[in-house]
Amino acid sequence: MATVTTSRNIGSLCRELEKLTCDLRTLSQGSRPSEQDLQACPLLDRWSFGFLPAPCLLGAISHHPIFGARPHIHTSELVLIDPDKRWARTWSKFYRLGKQVVPEIENV
Template identity: 40%
Template sequence: MDDWFGMDRYDLINRLRSVADDLEAVDKERSGIIPKAVLIRNWALAQRTVPCLIGNATGHPEIGNDRPTFSSPIYYIDNERRIARTFSRWYRLGNRVDPEFWNIRARSAK
């Protein structure tokens, strides 16, 4: 996979480091002024779709075994090595199914 969220691997790594550095530093700056911050007016919290995994997790520390789950956003996936890194953890990738597999299961569960 050569492209992550519209950027190459090294740009993504640098962006994530920048986010981590900012989060670490935010408590040190108590004045409330963040340099180069963009003002957003009439704002509200919203949600958007992000790439994630759906499947039956085994060995997940909070979900249990073999329960259907959505992962947090994916930051790295390597089909050849069968591994993926989401925001919260690494996953070993088992068998891959077409997304329609889950759509059919969701419809039949209703």
């Protein structure tokens, strides 16, 4: 069984991505949310832009369609991983997993 890297299960992740895809298609066709639709949405007040760190994988890559082979890369956001079956799915693609490096914990 694959491990989900977030608190969501696979079914809810699929539903969220399908809704996002539908919304993006609608927006790409020139449609915008109606005032009535927006009134039903939560209000985010005193907002600003932020950065939300997302889990990803780090490692050496080979056979990447864009990067080829490089000694150090980071993937896009990690969505699913099954280390036992040696695969991971990021936002952009599947990866085969080789050896895992377990970081050493420094004595404090």
